[in-house]
Amino acid sequence: MNHFIDTHCHLFDEQFNTDRDAAVTRALEAGVTKFLLPNIDTQTIQPLYTLADKYPDSCLPMMGLHPCSVFTDYEKSLDLIYKELISRKFVAVGEIGLDYYWDVTYKEQQIDAFKTQLKWAVEMNLPVAIHTRNSFDDAIAIVEEYQSKGLRGVFHCFSGSIEDAKRIIAAGFYMGIGGVATFKNGGLDKVLPDVPLEHLILETDAPYLAPVPYRGKRNSPEYIPLIAQKLAEMKGMEVNIIANKTTENAVKLFELFSD
Secondary structure, three states: OOOEEEOOOOOOOHHHOOOHHHHHHHHHHOOEEEEEEOOOOOOOHHHHHHHHHHOOOOEEEOEOOOHHHOOOOHHHHHHHHHHHHOOOOOOOEEEEEEEOOOOOOOHHHHHHHHHHHHHHHHHHOOOEEEEEEOOHHHHHHHHHHHHHHOOOEEEOOOOOOHHHHHHHHHOOOEEEEOHHHHOOOOOHHHOHHHOOHHHEEEOOOOOOOOOOOOOOOOOOHHHHHHHHHHHHHHHOOOHHHHHHHHHHHHHHHHOOOOO
């Protein structure tokens, strides 16, 4: 059986409240051995910890403040997030970034929160999981400012152009490939064949962005093999090569088996 790592899923989300343990079991049976869990805001910290403590070998937490949770009192939220970051072990600072999709009222605050958390990541020698929606140009420009400081990480839910991919690679970052890769008009079929596998990792973003044939339904980590299969088709490779390399990439980026 192929082994996979879901590098970005929100299994602690309330959409899994009725069958969370079953979802973990189904994913493990599908060959998904680890689930990396990005935090959202101060309200999700406790559900995140509960899940990570129940499955310490497979459910690995990140800590960060999502851009859609940045409001006028964001500095207070950041203070709480920082206290958590220094209180226990995390695989990354995340989910952080910029989101201009719904509203740009707090754009400047988002940028400040993003930069603050990137500084923490550099100081703590942790990778970052970056969310960008309608904001890639600003986000990559900020990341490039930190490049010389050893910042590393992933642009989660990558759906950009080949030019975007080249900038991400030049910054030493990975691209998180999820359900969008399976969408008929997702556009990644024109991009991913030209992106070296060395720069790709797999993710679901569960419960969001379920791959075909489950598009529009709740996403779940057990669907990672569907994303891998689509990526294999795009790149003309065997799926076991995709599984092995993306797992190797995730282990390297998040230092999953080091003390």
